[in-house]
Amino acid sequence: MVVSHMVPAHSLNASAARLRTRQRSGLLCEFGARQQALTRLDGAIRRAETEIIDALTRDFRKPTFESYSTEIAFIRGEIAQTQRHLKRWMRPRRASTPLFLQPATSRVEFEPWGSVLIIAPWNYPFQLALAPVISALAAGNTIMLKPSELAPHTATVIESIVAAAFPNGEVETAIGGAEVARDLLDQQWDHIFFTGSTRVGRLVYQAAAKYLTPVVLELGGKSPCVVAADAELKTTARRIVWGKCVNAGQTCIAPDYVLVDNQIKDKLCTALSHEIERAYGPSPLESEDYASLISDNHFSRLAGFLKQGSKEGRIFSGGRSDPAGRRIEPTIIRDPSPESPIMQEEIFGPILPVLGFDHIGEAESIIARNPNPLALYYFSRDRKAASRFLKRVPSGGAAINDTVMQVGNTALPFGGRGASGVGLYHGRWGFESFSHKKGVFSQSLLLDPPLRYAPYSERQLSIIRKVLGF
Missing domain, CATH: 3.40.605.10 (Aldehyde Dehydrogenase; Chain A, domain 1)
Structure with a gap:
């Protein structure tokens, strides 16, 4: 209304x-x-x-x-x-x-x-x-x-x-x-x-x-969150869940999906689920700390992602919804197809796809399938590896070992690139x-060398060549 x-x-x-x-x-x-x-x-x-x-x-x-x-x-x-x-x-x-x-x-x-x-x-x-x-x-x-x-x-x-x-x-x-x-x-x-x-x-x-x-x-765009094998799991899960669920996921720089080293994928999915319950209780749809979606149309769009995930048996945790309250509980969808709609469109809601990779080049290839993201997140104890990754993957902005909080530093520029x-x-x-x-150029009136004025001579040209040095 x-x-x-x-x-x-x-x-x-x-x-x-x-x-x-x-x-x-x-x-x-x-x-x-x-x-x-x-x-x-x-x-x-x-x-x-x-x-x-x-x-x-x-x-x-x-x-x-x-x-x-x-x-x-x-x-x-x-x-x-x-x-x-x-x-x-x-x-x-x-x-x-x-x-x-x-x-x-x-x-x-x-x-x-x-x-x-x-x-x-x-x-x-x-x-x-x-x-x-x-x-x-x-x-x-x-x-x-x-x-x-x-x-x-x-x-x-x-x-x-x-x-x-x-x-x-x-x-x-x-x-x-x-x-x-x-x-x-x-x-x-x-x-x-x-x-x-x-x-x-x-x-x-x-x-x-x-x-x-x-x-x-x-x-906006699909802002990826990459989790290396050496990431600290508890803190990583807490910061990903907060960044994904604040404002019910309706944040342009929210982590859109997670790419995690296969060595720790199972542990990370479990840690994410535990953090969701810790933050929003066993019934997130009833939590007072969790926003609603903005409109019925937005709810219906996200419910379509849930339906597809359920049909394919990909829902790891969550999946319930409240149409009357325009609420979808935080949901982890594990290993969706890269060709599925949820991996093609910006999600803009509390649904988090989690995909595994065996080597970092594979993660870079998945990210490159979409236009340059507004944000890029990388979790690792190895700061040098994080810096190398950020240099190879273009994005509007980036954060290491956190999500969304970069927007709070107004000394940093905020903006995207391309799409x-x-x-x-x-x-x-x-x-x-x-x-x-x-640009303002202010010339003195004390000197006015005749060198630049016509009629031109060979001597003027020779002097200019010497002054400019080429």
């Missing part, structure tokens, strides 16, 4: 024009204005914390701990880090100047793109809506934000937070579904930031091409993605 109004197309046209006018007026030109905007946003979030948690519970029964830690605290931490470093980020960066151009100076200035469009997904509907807003504000842009219609209660809270934090109209919201998204993409923006599926990301890219608009696309994404954000990387990097 959608609980907020839909924005008509003519209103979106007016909003886009207003945002462009406000940005050009210099509303967010100065450091102080940007800092104040971020402070107001942080205050509005702090005051709305109870409403945010309640909305996430109503949208998909997200546990309070996860609502706070993966949504609210993440965003407030990003704001704090941005405010701490923003003055330094905004400062022009000196660039070297070749000897033959002296006595000039060179620098790189960070200029706002202008008015930007941010389209957010449903899986972390608060965090993934406001994280790019923080970066865009820090860079001095005005923003049109479209929260996901599939998390309608959270979208309504975001709308009220934006209204409270930005009375001057630095940020506006557009509430609605695919029609509103299409209308927004018909507008001319100076930058577009999209988080969602690869399929929709391609449509956004095509729409951006009409105006040659720069984009950041945060997509898993285009561009980066978080921390300084987000500031730079929402900035045009302008």
